[in-house]
Amino acid sequence: MLRIPPYPASLETRKDIEKHINELLDMDVIRNIGHNEIVEITTCVLITWNDGKSRLYGDFRALNSYKKADSYPIPRLPHALDKLAKSKYIANMDCMKGFHQNGVKPNSMKLLRTICHMGKYE
Known part of the structure; x- marks a missing residue:
């Protein structure tokens, strides 16, 4: 089980973390989890x-030990640009808190839990 304690933070950094956590809570992007819940956490x-x-980021480097190796090659930039050159339309979207809008399977949520001085969140 992966359990990493929160990194030490200055008072100023803690205030910024609180601001980001409260904003994500208000947007229903994250939720507070109970202290009694058994968790894998970073x-x-x-x-x-x-x-x-x-x-605010999560330090998920330790999750690499849980991850299966990719079974497909990473696309090469020149190949991707060649495909775009022949396109009629190109879309660019700028979403607020875009990373948090990616869907996550319910059984994977426990792997994305984070901890800070305010508590535990997923």
Whole structure:
């Protein structure tokens, strides 16, 4: 079972993490899970850019041990660009919190749980 404690964070970083967690909770993107629930869990990481904006990530590197190897090759960029060159339309979508809009199978949700000073979330 994978259980990683939260990384230490400064008071300022904790405030930013709280802001992001509360925003994701308000959007019903994540939910708080009980402390008694047996969980496989990893920690969240706050990345701050030079302009002062920040983004909350999960450190899911340990999940690589659970993952099966890809059975298909990664597309090559020149091949993808050749296909796009012949296209009549190209779509570009910018979604708020786009990563969180990807569907996850219910039995995989437990692998995407994170922990921070505020609690555990999935």
